[in-house]
Amino acid sequence: MGWFLERIAVYEFTDQQNSLLRIGPPGPNILLTMSDRRTQILDAAATLISERGFTSTSVDDVIKGAKLSGKSHFYHYFKSKEELGYEVLNRQFERFAERGLAILREPMIDPLERLNLFIDAVVALQSESGGRRGSPFGNLAAELADAHEGFRVRIEAVFERWASQIRSLLWEARPQLHDDVDAVRLSRFIIAALEGAVLMTRVKRDLSVLEGIAADLKRFIAMHVRDGAAMQHNRAVE
Amino acid sequence: MGWFLERIAVYEFTDQQNSLLRIGPPGPNILLTMSDRRTQILDAAATLISERGFTSTSVDDVIKGAKLSGKSHFYHYFKSKEELGYEVLNRQFERFAERGLAILREPMIDPLERLNLFIDAVVALQSESGGRRGSPFGNLAAELADAHEGFRVRIEAVFERWASQIRSLLWEARPQLHDDVDAVRLSRFIIAALEGAVLMTRVKRDLSVLEGIAADLKRFIAMHVRDGAAMQHNRAVE
DNA sequence: ACAAATTAGGACCGAGTGGTCCTAGTCACC
DNA sequence: GGTGACTAGGACCACTCGGTCCTAATTTGT
Numbered sequence: 001m002g003w004f005l006e007r008i009a010v011y012e013f014t015d016q017q018n019s020l021l022r023i024g025p026p027g028p029n030i031l032l033t034m035s036d037r038r039t040q041i042l043d044a045a046a047t048l049i050s051e052r053g054f055t056s057t058s059v060d061d062v063i064k065g066a067k068l069s070g071k072s073h074f075y076h077y078f079k080s081k082e083e084l085g086y087e088v089l090n091r092q093f094e095r096f097a098e099r100g101l102a103i104l105r106e107p108m109i110d111p112l113e114r115l116n117l118f119i120d121a122v123v124a125l126q127s128e129s130g131g132r133r134g135s136p137f138g139n140l141a142a143e144l145a146d147a148h149e150g151f152r153v154r155i156e157a158v159f160e161r162w163a164s165q166i167r168s169l170l171w172e173a174r175p176q177l178h179d180d181v182d183a184v185r186l187s188r189f190i191i192a193a194l195e196g197a198v199l200m201t202r203v204k205r206d207l208s209v210l211e212g213i214a215a216d217l218k219r220f221i222a223m224h225v226r227d228g229a230a231m232q233h234n235r236a237v238e
Numbered sequence: 239m240g241w242f243l244e245r246i247a248v249y250e251f252t253d254q255q256n257s258l259l260r261i262g263p264p265g266p267n268i269l270l271t272m273s274d275r276r277t278q279i280l281d282a283a284a285t286l287i288s289e290r291g292f293t294s295t296s297v298d299d300v301i302k303g304a305k306l307s308g309k310s311h312f313y314h315y316f317k318s319k320e321e322l323g324y325e326v327l328n329r330q331f332e333r334f335a336e337r338g339l340a341i342l343r344e345p346m347i348d349p350l351e352r353l354n355l356f357i358d359a360v361v362a363l364q365s366e367s368g369g370r371r372g373s374p375f376g377n378l379a380a381e382l383a384d385a386h387e388g389f390r391v392r393i394e395a396v397f398e399r400w401a402s403q404i405r406s407l408l409w410e411a412r413p414q415l416h417d418d419v420d421a422v423r424l425s426r427f428i429i430a431a432l433e434g435a436v437l438m439t440r441v442k443r444d445l446s447v448l449e450g451i452a453a454d455l456k457r458f459i460a461m462h463v464r465d466g467a468a469m470q471h472n473r474a475v476e
Numbered sequence: 477a478c479a480a481a482t483t484a485g486g487a488c489c490g491a492g493t494g495g496t497c498c499t500a501g502t503c504a505c506c
Numbered sequence: 507g508g509t510g511a512c513t514a515g516g517a518c519c520a521c522t523c524g525g526t527c528c529t530a531a532t533t534t535g536t
Contacts, residue, residue, distance in 0.1 A: 037483095052385050055293050059524060069484045071525070076483075081524065132384060138437060142380030145440045146370060147290050156441050185450040188438060192451050193427070196434025199376060200426060202383045203394050212423040213430050220458050275513095297494060307514045309495070314513075319494065 038077050038087075041066045046088045050133050053143050054085050054151075086154060092136045093158050099125065104165045111173035115166070115190075115221060119214050122194055126201060126210055134202040138195045163187045181224045193217050276315050276325075279304045284326045288371050291381050292323050292389075324392060330374045331396050337363065342403045349411035353404070353428075353459060357452050360432055364439060364448055372440040376433045401425045419462045431455050 044065035048057045059081050063074050078084045103118045126133075137158050144151040166187040170177070197213035282303035286295040297319050301312050316322045341356045364371075375396050382389040404425035408415070435451035 053293070053381055055291070056385060058522075060522085070486060072486085072527080073484060075525070134380065134383070138434075139380045141437055141441045142372065142377045143291055145372070145437075147294060152441060152443075159438065159441060182450075185454060188447055189431070189451050189454045192434035192438045192447075193431045194434065195437055196376075196430035196432070199379055199383075199433055199437075200397065200430045203379045203390060203397060205390075209426055209430075212420075213427050216423060216427045216458075220454075220461070223458070223461055296492075298492085308516065310497080310516085311514060313495070 041068070041074065041077060041084070042088055042091050045084055046092055046136070049085070049088055050092075050136050050139065054140060055143065059084075082150065085151065089137075089140065089151070089154055089158070093161075096125075096136075097161075101162065101165050104169050111169050112176060112221070112225065115169060115173075116218055119190075119194070119217060122198070123207075123210055123214050126198060127207055131198075131201040131205065131207040131210060135195055135198045138199060142199075159191060163191055166190060176226055177224050178226055186221075186224065190217065190221070193220075279306070279312065279315060279322070280326055280329050283322055284330055284374070287323070287326055288330075288374050288377065292378060293381065297322075320388065323389065327375075327378065327389070327392055327396070331399075334363075334374075335399075339400065339403050342407050349407050350414060350459070350463065353407060353411075354456055357428075357432070357455060360436070361445075361448055361452050364436060365445055369436075369439040369443065369445045369448060373433055373436045376437060380437075397429060401429055404428060414464055415462050416464055424459075424462065428455065428459070431458075 041062060045057070045062045048061055048065055051057075052061075059071065059074060062084070063071065066074075068074055078087070100118060100121050103121055104114055106114055106117075109117070137155055140151060141155045145155065146152075163184075164187075167183045170181070170183040170186060174181070193213060194217070197210045197217075200213070201207060201210040279300060283295070283300045286299055286303055290299075297309065297312060300322070301309065304312075306312055316325070338356060338359050341359055342352055344352055344355075347355070375393055378389060379393045383393065384390075401422075402425075405421045408419070408421040408424060412419070431451060432455070435448045435455075438451070439445060439448040
């Protein structure tokens with residue numbers, strides 16, 4: 001264990017920017033396992049892809065971003081650019097799932113309240129990038145849905161998992177909802193409205209667009225709530 | 239005039255596919271004016287761009303699609319690929335404006351009814367391509383909003399003209415609407431929902447997604463209608 | 477001490493990119 | 507009949523793309 005710490009110290013002094021990364025001539029890789037490197041590449045790629053799109057992000061850009069030594073170094077970890085894209089998509093979904101979808105599952109909060117919190121979370125997520133990045137899934141969808149079947153299928157799966165999470169929440173909340181609420185349709189509507197809102201926000205470079213649509217979306221959901229049921233977000237949101 | 243017709247006959251026999259286009263060695267261009275050729279190129283480019291996106295559509299692809307003789311032939315009409323993209327965008331907007339936005343202006347129909355017809359028109363437009371193409375504006379927006387400021391600004395303008403058309407319709411319908419209806423917000427919501435719906439439809443390859451969202455959107459709009467006002471699309475849509 | 481694995485790094489490939497340049501044929505018009 | 511505008515067509519440019527290959531340095535396991 002002392003040995004481990006010593007290594008860390010050595011490398012921290014050697015390279016301050018990537019404190020746990022060796023630089024210079026080829027050498028050991030004690031602190032960075034295979035999966036760590038992959039993670040590092042995936043992170044760099046995710047940033048670039050969300051900024052420029054998949055097609056406009058070259059492998060060389062990713063190599064530069066992840067500070068790799070060269071092409072073959074990259075192709076040691078990923079067999080193709082395509083595979084990289086798939087994994088970025090997976091990773092981005094997991095990251096989103098952590099922060100967004102987890103809210104939908106939270107068992108201690110009223111389901112409809114959770115839905116509002118989820119919408120707030122989407123807004124908050126966009127606020128971080130100043131509404132400039134948009135949804136990674138929506139971007140890839142618009143770029144590759146027609147051109148690349150492999151991506152299309154994977155993005156469809158992402159939306160489906162997202163929708164199913166909302167559906168089960170809606171099912172949980174069914175005592176509070178009107179009898180004729182179609183959970184499939186409503187879940188799709190929520191996702192479409194959010195994706196569209198994020199896109200519009202990106203084009204307008206104005207976060208208030210997203211905020212307004214989010215508020216309207218909450219009102220639309222409230223429209224499905226039984227008159228007697230507890231749902232205080234009706235018009236008080238604004 | 240007889241001369242003109244004679245020319246037409248000659249060229250029709252010479253080239254049956256593009257009946258008004260000369261092929262073979264360089265020659266006259268009586269029937270195809272400058273703007274005709276540009277139109278021809280723009281049409282080919284519009285198709286390609288809506289299928290593959292702007293970045294993935296090469297100038298050579300456009301040349302092939304428009305059956306031009308070579309690069310310099312293309313660059314005789316457009317000074318760059320960028321300029322081509324801008325004009326495609328304009329043209330696509332005009333085409334959309336013809337079919338979609340014209341409905342919003344129709345003075346003989348009740349404004350709210352027009353709004354429903356407009357939504358129907360968007361659905362119909364998507365049905366033509368089997369929901370495969372998506373919105374040309376939305377696609378370009380997702381692809382280029384971050385990467386290319388010139389496109390971003392132009393797409394923003396398209397959405398703005400679209401939104402303002404809806405806003406003025408909403409203003410026209412204000413006697414039928416609740417007093418607290420925010421026309422700016424509602425118009426944005428409608429556009430965002432439609433854009434999102436078209437995107438989802440493209441990913442799922444299922445037109446019923448768009449149809450469902452369109453129906454929900456109509457219900458959302460109906461929510462803003464005064465209780466007494468004429469608006470029979472409340473729940474009867476399904 | 478030695479072999480296997482891992483990492484690094486660069487040269488290289490064929491195909492395509494947007495774009496320029498040059499030549500030449502054909503037209504309307506003077 | 508000559509001239510300038512328009513059209514055609516190909517050669518060519520520097521650059522980038524995704525991807526392969528080969529060599530060498532270094533560490534780990536034995």
